[in-house]
Amino acid sequence: MKKRAIILLALAPLALAPLAACSERAQNETAEAADAVASDANATAAEAVDDVQRAGERALGAADNAVDAAGDRIENAARDAAREGKEGLRDAKRETGEGLRDAGNEVDGQ
Numbered sequence: 001m002k003k004r005a006i007i008l009l010a011l012a013p014l015a016l017a018p019l020a021a022c023s024e025r026a027q028n029e030t031a032e033a034a035d036a037v038a039s040d041a042n043a044t045a046a047e048a049v050d051d052v053q054r055a056g057e058r059a060l061g062a063a064d065n066a067v068d069a070a071g072d073r074i075e076n077a078a079r080d081a082a083r084e085g086k087e088g089l090r091d092a093k094r095e096t097g098e099g100l101r102d103a104g105n106e107v108d109g110q
Helices: 002-021 024-108
Strands: none
16 A cells, blocks of 8 residues: 555656646636636536525425414314304203203193
8 A cells, every 4th residue: 555655656746747848828728717617616506505595485485374374274263163162152051041941831830
């Protein structure tokens, strides 16, 4: 392993020699190409961030709507239960009254 690393280190200057031999124009073109690639990568990353942000906003909007809908259903159910409770109480009073009247009639012999 050490031998391999030493060989690679020894060959590194030879691998870099062609780059040093490039003309200034070639080096500039290479730098411009690298800048273009970096710019494209930055633009793509920015678009990805925007996409994620929009998706998050849509998800929060959907969650908001779901919570609102659940609140509406709970409110309606409570209102219905209260109405049914009042109707049930009214029915119980009526039935109790009828039962007392019937009991009174039986006592009176009617």
